[in-house]
Amino acid sequence: MKEIVMFTGPAAGLWICGPLMSLIDTAVIGQGSSVELAALGPATVVCDYLSYTFMFLSVATSNLVATSLARGDKDEVQHQISILLFIGLACGVVMMAFTRLFGSGVLAGAKNAEIVPAANTYVQIRGLAWPAVLIGWVAQSASLGMKDSWGPLKALAVASAINGAGDLVLCTFLGYGIAGAAWATMVSQVVAAYMMMDALNKKGYNAFSLCVPSPSELFTIIGLAAPVFMTMMSKVLFYSLLVYFATSMGTSVIAAHQVMLQTYNICTILGEPLSQTAQSFMPELLFGINRNLPKARMLLKSLVIIGATLGIVVGTIGTAIPWLFPTIFTHDKVVTLEMHKVIIPYFLALSITPSTLSLEGTLLAGRDLRYISLSTAGCLAVAGLLLMLLSNGGFGLRGCWFALVGFQWARFSLALVRLLSRDGVLYSEDTSRYAEKVKAA
Structure with missing residues (x-):
């Protein structure tokens, strides 16, 4: 238990920094314009939720690095890091081009055209x-994957400070x-990436070394990443449906x-270190010597x-923050009333999430x-249907959030x-089902 706490403590701060940046944007923008606050809804779907589809990079890196370290092969660790850095860079360039060319078209699908121009500015x-x-x-x-959560935490703490100061000055x-x-968040993300790489360099690895994967290496990563990608896409699609x-x-x-969704995200992210703990510590116990x-x-x-x-x-x-202190985000009483309507499903969905993440991480x-991957896709199908029925049945925003409750508890x-x-x-005791994947890793 002590070992878990020593790892998850810094990791909690690490995972909270990303959603904290969007939450800071939400709080600052909400003080000035309800239209721009509303525009952050579809804009964050494109910027934040779409990025979760690349969570396979994170899962693949943690698992492969942890497995190689258990075998004591530092050269293999460096090679895997170089390959995954190249894949990350390639995916990032593709997504930057996609945002530039098709970002406005994606946002045009929003049902409220009034918010599209502001949302597109943020996304670009x-x-x-x-x-x-x-x-x-x-x-x-x-x-x-090396069981170090302090180095990345320092990087994201600096990035969050930059984002907060930038919002204050620019907005x-x-x-x-x-x-x-948007500019404050973008700059803070670039600074965070550089500091992450520098932290890796201090451990004796070259984080600026890129390596093009061979076909067999790419196939191995795809074999590990594809189900993770499907899982993350199911989650992203459901949250996108909520916004839609x-x-x-x-x-x-x-x-x-x-x-409500931004505060929910920043709270649920506190459960991610439990998933990361399972991914960092379990491979040795399940497949190690x-x-x-x-x-x-x-x-x-x-x-x-x-x-x-943690969930409770x-x-x-x-739940207490939007219920007792809604003026942190907005002074619009109509918006506040709508927030208070979803307090109960908000708590029910939030309380089960940390335990769910620990199970899924295992x-x-x-x-x-x-x-x-198949179970999460099934949850998406059933909860998506429930969401459609409740929304079309006149249950309003409360219906959307009760669909989220069903999605989380089913997972x-x-x-x-x-x-x-x-x-x-x-x-x-039969590891033959996993042996091929472990050997490949």
């Missing part, structure tokens, strides 16, 4: 940081509005949903206990990728059933 500026964001993710995940004092918030249905309910509802399934089960039990406790605490605090560490239930199964990775 933030899009310049795509290469830095994805390279930074690889460097960050490599450090986490509050100079009056640049949503464009100023909310945009048809009026500017005030969109603004309220933006505030000194394989120890009882210890792996003990680790998961500790993670779930911490997750349940974070759920309570996260499935990822155990290379049970096919199950987690928790399916992951728990799988891990408790006697055929699951924590109980089965």
